[in-house]
Amino acid sequence: MFADFANHWIIAGVSADFRAGKLYPMTVAGERIVLFRNATGILSALIDRCPHRGVALSLGKLHGGVVECPFHGWTFNGEGACLSVPWNPDAKCEKLSALALPVREAGGLAWLYTGFRPDAEPLPSESLSAPGVVLSAQSALWDIHWTRAMENMLDSPHLPFVHKATIGRFIAPFVHGRMDTDWIETPYGARIENRIEGRDRPARLDFRFPNTMELFIDPPGKLLRMLAICTPEKQGQTRLTIITLRDFARARLLNPVFRRMNRRIALEDQAILESSQPSEVPPAGEEKSVRTDKPTLAFRKLYFERIKGSRAEPYS
Numbered sequence: 001m002f003a004d005f006a007n008h009w010i011i012a013g014v015s016a017d018f019r020a021g022k023l024y025p026m027t028v029a030g031e032r033i034v035l036f037r038n039a040t041g042i043l044s045a046l047i048d049r050c051p052h053r054g055v056a057l058s059l060g061k062l063h064g065g066v067v068e069c070p071f072h073g074w075t076f077n078g079e080g081a082c083l084s085v086p087w088n089p090d091a092k093c094e095k096l097s098a099l100a101l102p103v104r105e106a107g108g109l110a111w112l113y114t115g116f117r118p119d120a121e122p123l124p125s126e127s128l129s130a131p132g133v134v135l136s137a138q139s140a141l142w143d144i145h146w147t148r149a150m151e152n153m154l155d156s157p158h159l160p161f162v163h164k165a166t167i168g169r170f171i172a173p174f175v176h177g178r179m180d181t182d183w184i185e186t187p188y189g190a191r192i193e194n195r196i197e198g199r200d201r202p203a204r205l206d207f208r209f210p211n212t213m214e215l216f217i218d219p220p221g222k223l224l225r226m227l228a229i230c231t232p233e234k235q236g237q238t239r240l241t242i243i244t245l246r247d248f249a250r251a252r253l254l255n256p257v258f259r260r261m262n263r264r265i266a267l268e269d270q271a272i273l274e275s276s277q278p279s280e281v282p283p284a285g286e287e288k289s290v291r292t293d294k295p296t297l298a299f300r301k302l303y304f305e306r307i308k309g310s311r312a313e314p315y316s
């Protein structure tokens, strides 16, 4: 299960966006998953496939934190335990469990494990615990392998070309000079620093293994950061989730302003990226690269060494 994306903690969304009493289906690396709050409010996740006849539990009902399958009404709690089987009061419920996935809530985010036995805990960015930070999330589906989307997030030389009128506008006058890029390994992945000849302020972004980029935008005296999360849904399809973190303009009614800006920038990337061939990044030697491709090549190395080829085995 979770072929080529197994055994990682990934961000499933903003914690507060998962409300009690509702089922939240999502697809990760070909596996349907359903998230919901159990009877005590703890966020839980099950493989969205009834162990009886394989239908989507997310089409069923949630009563007091217990899911009822839409087909024959078997019920399951947040740990996947079967609680009841209609017409069969004698059923051996302990043998009829659904598959549960590890979930955590940390740093205001919901984390999902693409496997069954995590050997570590998720590592939220320090930005998430800064005082007064508010989060707003949005997402879109791109027709491209997630590795191309992820690389794009780590790639700065494209900014003045793809984002001429938006985030690339300020560096456009410098493109004939030199850009230097450092990839500094850290416990969470890597810190990328870009210096542009003729500009004094280096730009910082972080790669958070396996599929998140954090951009430090910070206007003077304020905190403004963006998490871009590239999650494979099915082969060749990426769920791009953008979470904005800010400590100013905190009113919720301003969320649409940030969303509109993010959407415009994401659409600029999407139009170009979806034309990439092949859809999945190839090994480094199969495309031509230059010095400023250091971060994307470093990501590619991690992908081939630590992500591609992974599989998760369900417990039995």
Ligand code: FES
Pocket: 050, 051, 052, 053, 054, 055, 069, 070, 071, 072, 073, 074
């Ligand atoms: S398929 Fe779920 S109860 Fe039969």
Ligand SMILES: [Fe+2]
Pocket: 152, 158, 159, 162, 163, 269
């Ligand atoms: Fe971009």
